[in-house]
Amino acid sequence: MTVYLDHAATTPLRPEALEAMLPFLTEHFGNPSGSHAVSRAARTAVDEARDVVAECLGCQPGEVIFTGTGTEADNLAIAGVVARRAGRVVCTAIEHHAVLHTVQALRGDVVPVHPTGRVDLDALAAALGPDVSVVSVMLANNEIGVIQSLAEVTAVVVEHAPEAVVHTDAVQALPWLDVATAAAGADLVAVSAHKFGGPKGVGALVARSGVRLAPILHGGGQERDRRSGTHNVAGIVGMAAAMRATVAERELSVARVGARRDRLADALVAALPGTVETGDRAEKVAGSCHLRFGGIESEALLVLLDDAGVCASAGSACASGAMEPSHVLAAIGVGRAEARSSVRFSLGATTTDDEVDLAVKVVVEAVAHLREG
Numbered sequence: 001m002t003v004y005l006d007h008a009a010t011t012p013l014r015p016e017a018l019e020a021m022l023p024f025l026t027e028h029f030g031n032p033s034g035s036h037a038v039s040r041a042a043r044t045a046v047d048e049a050r051d052v053v054a055e056c057l058g059c060q061p062g063e064v065i066f067t068g069t070g071t072e073a074d075n076l077a078i079a080g081v082v083a084r085r086a087g088r089v090v091c092t093a094i095e096h097h098a099v100l101h102t103v104q105a106l107r108g109d110v111v112p113v114h115p116t117g118r119v120d121l122d123a124l125a126a127a128l129g130p131d132v133s134v135v136s137v138m139l140a141n142n143e144i145g146v147i148q149s150l151a152e153v154t155a156v157v158v159e160h161a162p163e164a165v166v167h168t169d170a171v172q173a174l175p176w177l178d179v180a181t182a183a184a185g186a187d188l189v190a191v192s193a194h195k196f197g198g199p200k201g202v203g204a205l206v207a208r209s210g211v212r213l214a215p216i217l218h219g220g221g222q223e224r225d226r227r228s229g230t231h232n233v234a235g236i237v238g239m240a241a242a243m244r245a246t247v248a249e250r251e252l253s254v255a256r257v258g259a260r261r262d263r264l265a266d267a268l269v270a271a272l273p274g275t276v277e278t279g280d281r282a283e284k285v286a287g288s289c290h291l292r293f294g295g296i297e298s299e300a301l302l303v304l305l306d307d308a309g310v311c312a313s314a315g316s317a318c319a320s321g322a323m324e325p326s327h328v329l330a331a332i333g334v335g336r337a338e339a340r341s342s343v344r345f346s347l348g349a350t351t352t353d354d355e356v357d358l359a360v361k362v363v364v365e366a367v368a369h370l371r372e373g
């Protein structure tokens with residue numbers, strides 16, 4: 001049996017998404033930008049998906065821009081605003097690389113966070129000024145799960161950089177938080193379908209009306225000239241179906257998954273002395289369990305877990321597969337050696353009690369084995 005505890009990396013496709021997608025991978029293959037009947041069927045599907053996404057995210061359909069990925073949505077938000085209004089960009093030190101590297105490429109400023117993972121609002125205020133055009137603060141972190149208060153962030157931005165727009169990367173938040181409410185104060189909100197049971201390779205950016213955004217992809221002028229490129233119709237339809245189902249089940253899922261996460265973390269901390277849990281559970285999304293197993297190398301532990309069928313990860317998955325020390329753990333003050341002993345278990349809506357119990361058994365045996373060795 002495979003125990004998949006890496007839902008922050010990606011999630012299994014929800015049946016609702018697959019079912020919604022299939023017709024658009026087969027008979028309804030039209031290009032929604034065309035004018036004949038086959039195109040119109042595809043366009044109607046994209047329009048309906050846009051309505052669903054807008055409802056789930058608390059915005060107008062015209063404010064939804066479909067993108068190729070969450071990464072693209074983050075890039076479009078930041079680079080797209082800067083292209084219209086030159087200015088400094090600011091983000092937190094624990095952003096996903098889709099934001100952090102974009103901000104660094106624009107020579108922006110990176111603001112520290114507290115050891116809890118919450119952004120240091122005094123440091124944020126100090127970094128702001130009339131020259132700032134974008135402030136990017138993620139809603140939930142992909143490694144340690146910490147949730148930011150965007151209401152507090154927005155209040156600081158309004159006071160110290162009233163002309164700036166606020167962008168939030170809500171990619172990890174959507175399965176667990178009411179993004180429509182939590183990100184109500186943000187001008188730009190990025191999501192990615194494959195983190196909530198949709199397909200890979202499709203995302204969305206909410207850009208509130210009034211936000212001046214230049215495209216970063218030029219071409220056929222789709223998405224009202226904000227994102228060129230033929231629509232991934234099946235992907236968009238699948239994302240909308242997965243989002244609708246996720247949002248409808250969210251409250252129940254948060255309670256269930258949160259209880260399983262607690263069961264996993266409590267059992268491992270109790271069975272393995274020297275194990276430290278990262279972050280305060282009350283400030284984290286329900287699926288996130290990040291542990292540091294003192295004295296072991298997570299790389300070796302992950303190999304043993306993989307052999308035993310348990311899929312977890314060391315911090316964020318990196319395209320190169322290289323084990324870079326996590327910038328998130330460094331930002332919250334975790335030393336290099338301790339950071340290298342950390343494993344992220346991320347639970348999802350499909351995780352069961354039996355899987356949690358099996359994972360506990362496997363992890364306890366593997367850590368004991370490594371400590372003996």
Ligand SMILES: Cc1ncc(COP(=O)(O)O)c(C=O)c1O
Binds near residue numbers: 072074138201202
């Ligand atoms: C917080 C966060 N932002 C952005 C992304 C990028 O999304 P995508 O995989 O769709 O490019 C991820 C994916 O890991 C993420 O966790």
